[in-house]
Amino acid sequence: MTTILAIDQSTSATKAMLFNEQAELTEQVSIRHQQYFPKPGWVEHDAEEIYQNLLRAVKELKEKAPQTFREISWLSITNQRETIVVFDQKSGKPLSHAIVWQDRRAEAFCATLRNSGMGEVVHKKTGLIVDTYFPAGKLTWMKNNIPEVAEGLENGTALMGTIDTYLIYRLTKGKVYATDHTNASRTLFYDIDALDWDRDLIGIFGLKIKELPEIQESASIFGETDFEGLSEKPLPIAGVMGDSQAALFAEHCYQPGMAKITFGSGSSILMNIGNVRAQSDNGIVNAVAWVLNGQPTYAFEGITNFTGATISWLTDQLRLINNPAESEELAQSVPDNSGVYFVPAFVGLGAPYWKADAKGAIIGLTPGVKKEHIVRAALEGIGFTVTDVLKVMESEAGIPLTQLCADGGAVRNRFLMQFVADINHRDLRVSLLPELSALGAVFSGGLATGVYRDTDAVQAINSGVIEYYPQLSIDSVETLYAGWNQAIKKVLL
Numbered sequence: 001m002t003t004i005l006a007i008d009q010s011t012s013a014t015k016a017m018l019f020n021e022q023a024e025l026t027e028q029v030s031i032r033h034q035q036y037f038p039k040p041g042w043v044e045h046d047a048e049e050i051y052q053n054l055l056r057a058v059k060e061l062k063e064k065a066p067q068t069f070r071e072i073s074w075l076s077i078t079n080q081r082e083t084i085v086v087f088d089q090k091s092g093k094p095l096s097h098a099i100v101w102q103d104r105r106a107e108a109f110c111a112t113l114r115n116s117g118m119g120e121v122v123h124k125k126t127g128l129i130v131d132t133y134f135p136a137g138k139l140t141w142m143k144n145n146i147p148e149v150a151e152g153l154e155n156g157t158a159l160m161g162t163i164d165t166y167l168i169y170r171l172t173k174g175k176v177y178a179t180d181h182t183n184a185s186r187t188l189f190y191d192i193d194a195l196d197w198d199r200d201l202i203g204i205f206g207l208k209i210k211e212l213p214e215i216q217e218s219a220s221i222f223g224e225t226d227f228e229g230l231s232e233k234p235l236p237i238a239g240v241m242g243d244s245q246a247a248l249f250a251e252h253c254y255q256p257g258m259a260k261i262t263f264g265s266g267s268s269i270l271m272n273i274g275n276v277r278a279q280s281d282n283g284i285v286n287a288v289a290w291v292l293n294g295q296p297t298y299a300f301e302g303i304t305n306f307t308g309a310t311i312s313w314l315t316d317q318l319r320l321i322n323n324p325a326e327s328e329e330l331a332q333s334v335p336d337n338s339g340v341y342f343v344p345a346f347v348g349l350g351a352p353y354w355k356a357d358a359k360g361a362i363i364g365l366t367p368g369v370k371k372e373h374i375v376r377a378a379l380e381g382i383g384f385t386v387t388d389v390l391k392v393m394e395s396e397a398g399i400p401l402t403q404l405c406a407d408g409g410a411v412r413n414r415f416l417m418q419f420v421a422d423i424n425h426r427d428l429r430v431s432l433l434p435e436l437s438a439l440g441a442v443f444s445g446g447l448a449t450g451v452y453r454d455t456d457a458v459q460a461i462n463s464g465v466i467e468y469y470p471q472l473s474i475d476s477v478e479t480l481y482a483g484w485n486q487a488i489k490k491v492l493l
Helices: 047-064 066-070 107-115 118-126 135-145 147-155 163-171 199-204 243-250 308-316 324-332 371-397 414-424 436-449 455-459 474-492
Strands: 003-009 013-020 025-032 072-079 084-088 158-162 178-180 214-216 221-225 235-242 258-263 267-274 285-292 295-304 341-343 361-363 403-408 428-431 465-468
Touching (some): 003 047, 003 163, 013 047, 013 436, 047 066, 047 163, 066 072, 084 163, 107 118, 107 135, 163 178, 163 235, 235 243, 235 436, 243 258, 243 403, 243 436, 258 371, 324 414, 341 474, 371 414, 414 428, 414 465, 414 474
Parallel strands (some): 003 072, 258 403, 403 428
Antiparallel strands (some): 013 025, 267 295, 285 295, 341 361, 428 465
């Protein structure tokens, strides 16, 4: 049976996993990397640490399963998408810390660009909005504040890319400078209709970039690697996808109207809208779900900046709970939220509001409120946040939501999953494999290598789901949502 090595380079950790062609996860290693917060609103990663952690994870995987490791057929990669790295063309070493998708330092520049009228030009070409969430503004900040970055990008001695590009470059020892459409489409430098880089967009952000990564379909070969000698033979790198699109692919959401929520530090909600993109006027952005055999599939995407990270905040900062799993038990220990609403706008509000200066809030506190109510309200706040996005998507796409799926670390929380089913009043299919992004990249790699004939063959593979069915009445849902809308209004003031 075919064995595939998948790397999932996420916001918090680098994971190395072994899958077989029947989508069974047989072994995994996860290594966390440090989060840097040099100033309020700034979030950075050490890209060199990330690469070394990748090698370390692969080494540990080899030690855990030496025989299986020798049988690996290819490597697939999925990654945190909007984090940007600038690295040296010769050595591949990063020239500064990577600036993470959560980082808000470029907001003033992005606001100026939006107010100048150029925001609409960028929106029309990219399907995105001008926001510091995306790499372009971050790269402009680096150009303006790190002289060697500006000079290097202009003369080609420095290269830029999302995490996939950086890892591919390092793994292939500088032989391959490439990305895929799912990652390229998140930069604000990519024309979503032409399916290619757009030099005019780069100019709008005041940048001069000599070299740009080659854009390939996710289901293609991106060179080969031996992990600096860890593998006895070079392995093809086949299947590269941004994490959220990879999850959509793994959920078999191949038809318009199918949607998924990936619960990570933030959440990405994607809804397949078919081969022709639609434009949103209410904060929902377009995404390239994938390009397969030259044919694009588009999606609506809504970004929420702080969902799963809310649970981490309850644990690490507020210390209301000892571990994330405890939040489920506490939430279920009280019959309702006692009128408390928790708006997790820790780093602003993403879709569908896109208010970067919004602050988080706990609203409705009374003397009878206990920590159980606050924990419950925090979990409900995550559910409300993703549901806000789904409501706008369905309305603007003009396509009924036919299937709702969920994946990511927070799907282990049964209270949260039941609440999402209840508040949407729809069945929710939750993957038994919490980390579906890696599997999506593996499926894409299988198409590239010919192990899977087509998406019909992929769809025949069932990785297992748990079904949650709505239990709340429509009246109860409407009452809860009315309270949430009041809380949101106060945060948006």
